[in-house]
Amino acid sequence: MFEKVLVANRGEIAVRVMRACEELGIGTVAIYSEADKDAGHVRYADEAYNVGPARAAESYLDQEAIIEAAIRADADAIHPGYGFLAENAEFAARVEATEDITWVGPSSESMEQLGEKTKARSVMEAADVPIVPGTTEPVTDPEEIHEFGEEHGYPVAIKAEGGGGGRGIKIVNEPDEAEEQLESAKREGEAYFSNDSVYLERFLDNARHIEIQILADKHSNVRHLGERDCSLQRRRQKLIEEGPSPALTDDLREQISEAARRGAATADYYNAGTFEFIVEDTNRNDDGLLGEDTDYYFLEVNTRIQVEHTVTEQLTDIDIVKWQIRIAAGEELTVAQDDIQLEGHAMEFRINAENAANDFAPATGGTLDVYDPPGGIGVRVDDAQRQDDALVTDYDSMIAKLITFGEDRTECIARGKRALADYDIQGFPTIIPFHRLMLTDETFLEGRHNTKYLDEGLDPERIDAAQERWGPEIVNTENGDDEDVVEREFTVEVNGKRFEVNLEERGAPPLPTNGSNQHNPRPSSSSSGGTKRGGSSGNSSGSVTTEGEQITAEMQGTILSVNVDEGDEVDAGDVLCVLEAMKMENDIVASHSGTVVEIPIQESQSVDMGDPLIVID
Structure with a gap:
């Protein structure tokens, strides 16, 4: 087993991986950008290294800086989490080629084969897995979109080869939009995944998004851990995930699960991965469910851990992240497929720093004036923040994940209502009010929502009312009363490695610090401090010199x-x-x-x- 793992990520997923390492007796190394120097994942790790400025391209996406940090820390493995470089086959290959460091994930060859969508479609065809009608070669000319649309009809989906998380997907509703949307998809692919290659698929207008969790070891053992339903999406961004799906019969879920396992075996895949499918929501049986005759199509493979892996962990009692690490260390899976059973029902609510009533606009700054997560039976919270932390706006807007579990879907929802009501976050808006609304929404409660429900079926005025009813008051506490005793935390870097120094001030004015490194006064009983910042990476535009x-x-x-x-x-x-x-x-x-x-x-x-x-x- 490894002695020290560097987690090449930030936020709640970095802490999630570090917790798994801690339980396995493995030391942890964090990396951080200038914007994240006070972040929760940095506090949690055994040691931490600065890898660059706030801009992700110069820090969390800097492959050389990350590998150099791992070498300096004497780490013997790198876990990428999700996002950033987690699905970057080039980075995986560089780690594999680095002496004495192991990549915690699929092989770089598998990542290249399945991470690029056109190659993955070809593999799935070979495994006799149904695929959505589309192209298997990259598209470069708008005329190719016109020809595809004439053959298969509109809308047409343009997808980035390296895409994921809803990014790099553009919908062409009519021929005149082809050129603009093609350029936009290519631009997003290059910006997010350093790959501007795109392909086409028939856009399924009335569908559910079903994904299958896979675990496979290096000894040719492949297991599926059941399905998750990720159909509640806004602009292809998942907001609530659950399992099992409330829309599938047992026969259909078994068909899809076996298709995923077949695809993983054909691709010689190992470690954790998610095989995603689109299921046409058109012909339900008398029980209101989609049966074994329902059409379903392979969508893509996520060659990494998923945000919503927590749902499967609650259903199976299998720690997927621990198994990622064990598999990377060469261990063999100890559970047989027939022994894997899904018990109960689980839901994950993404806690995003966004105002759902303002078109889900992300918060532009703020501090966690109050942070009081829920607890109790059937409630799990994955987070990295603590009270008084500043909101870092340079990256993803998700700050935590709330997971509820029950004996059945009804109990799971009841616990979700309780937990969301108990989740107290003050200082900036979150989408907790939206989640509370969805747990009263008839369409969602009946399991009849699909991937377009939020964009086309939900009345926006209901979201406005929920935000007004359950949203926090944003109070400016910038100029609070002075404390008699104030503890201040300073960060010192020696050769790029982070060290913390704590200083108590008693009966004296706050010590001056420079610019963005200034901390807010906080009581000595507080366990963490936050840096006031508005999310700038230091590269913002300057003043203008002309009138207009x-x-x-x-x-x-x-x-x-x-x-x-x-x-x-x-x-x-x-x-x-x-x-x-x-x-x-x-x-x-x-x-x-x-x-x-x-x-x-x-x-x-x-x-x-x-x-x-x-x-x-």
């Missing part, structure tokens, strides 16, 4: 493209630039006609809310 109307950033994000040049004439509604924020592309448009007189930004630059983007005269 400034088009400013409505949220913190990264400039993906600049569509105009100085001197261009623009009309109201023209797209000036594209801003990526919290996995979403946002078109920044001209509010009126005029001439572009200044562009104080450039592609790949990070900007803060309120920063000037374009000046129009």
